[in-house]
Amino acid sequence: MRDPTLRGGEKSSVMSFPFGFALVNGKSLSYFRVQDHLRKMGLARKSVRALVEKGVADSVDRKLAPPARFRDFERLFKSVVESMGQRRQPE
Secondary structure, eight states: OOOTTOOTTOOOOSOOOOOEEEEEETTEEEEEEEOGGGGGGTHHHHHHHHHHHTTSOSEEOOSSSOHHHHHHHHHHHHHHHHHTTOOOOOO
């Protein structure tokens, strides 16, 4: 996530750290992982929202996720999209 306090091409003095990753196939989010100890901070929701807003992902793909985890992730994705006022169907 970028530092929201910066404008234009300013360099950030804020520390950055990787906290997860996303695998995208086309525009389908195939896999998404946030470190366990950081999940309660809202980073997953913010990250999914950024992916949708930037047009990187517009659906989720169940091929790589175990069924139990997919249901949780699909719920998160739908919640984010609905909070944005958009309706998207997972594949």
